Amino acid sequence: MGSSAVTKGRFLSLEGGEGAGKSTQVRALAAALGDRGIDTVVTREPGGSEGAEAIRALLMQGDATRWSARAEALLFAAARADHVEKVIRPALDAGRWVICDRYIDSTRAYQGVAGGIDDRAILALHDFGSSGLLPDRTFLLTLPAEVGAARAAARDGVAADRFARRDPRFHAAVAAAFDDFATSEPARFSRIDATQPPAVVTAAMLDALADLLP
Template structure:
């Protein structure tokens, strides 16, 4: 079986983690071996960097420093988890990947070409076979995330609505610029409908 690499992207509260799990179940029902992972994280080294990135004051790191830390975490994630799974013929489902860096740190002034250059250097430029962008009105996503996390919100979720609106616009730009890879999914509907749309968007990749 050919390994496939699928990423789910979107703003806070879009339901990425829920859909990764649901998608894994749907694929496993078809006999596909699935590896679920996340960013930042997904390997021992990347999880250590995740703690640095997600905890602490909102202003703990500049966008440039965040970009470098995300690139380092991703390099380890790709080397230790993603590539070995793909080489073994497994499907890798990740909750966030490089497009999140492009959206979140890009609005902080980090050039998209610089982010992609770091990605080529650290992770060999590995891109997903398919990316699903879960679209949700910003206010709805923020409300979901607040209800979920409360006072335990991470450095990114804790930022203001203006920040999250800019992130959403960054994701939309990525989707417009890479229509072959990125599929936009309406995440405001019931979870089962979202999963069905994702599976439909994978039809050409399924064995």
């Protein structure tokens, strides 16, 4: 890192429904921060570490009813515990910025609100498995459900994962949950309009990071 780089690691997550462009924006944000001399680690959930990637294969493949919401929550918590221990914590301790495609708020939305599991139970698992680690800033990429569904269908086709294949009511519940989280935690969440051109979305995230940037 150059002399202008920060010494304190930061943890950023991107959240949102299917087709919001999270993966694209994770890469774009990492490149933009790199241009500013910030050393970044790009990762994802479920996955990000060897153990978590093995669990990802169990979670993302198969029929939509392969796992119950309760079983999914436990698998996600296990994957996240390994991810935090092996990748996220070491990077933050080394002063790097971690940018994660989904994190705990996806579990809260998909398995919690949409899956019918109490948020306190989800957070209790997180407290045990990952010592309650939360991002410094979470970007919620928002767009109409029908737009996201069309984007996801064009991207994945018949290869859509178990979660993308859920019915519209499920995805509406997920979107409402994310919106509630952002409303209740305004210091952590920044809503970003994902219907804008990709470069505009990236610029909006950078603007929302102004208080953390060197």
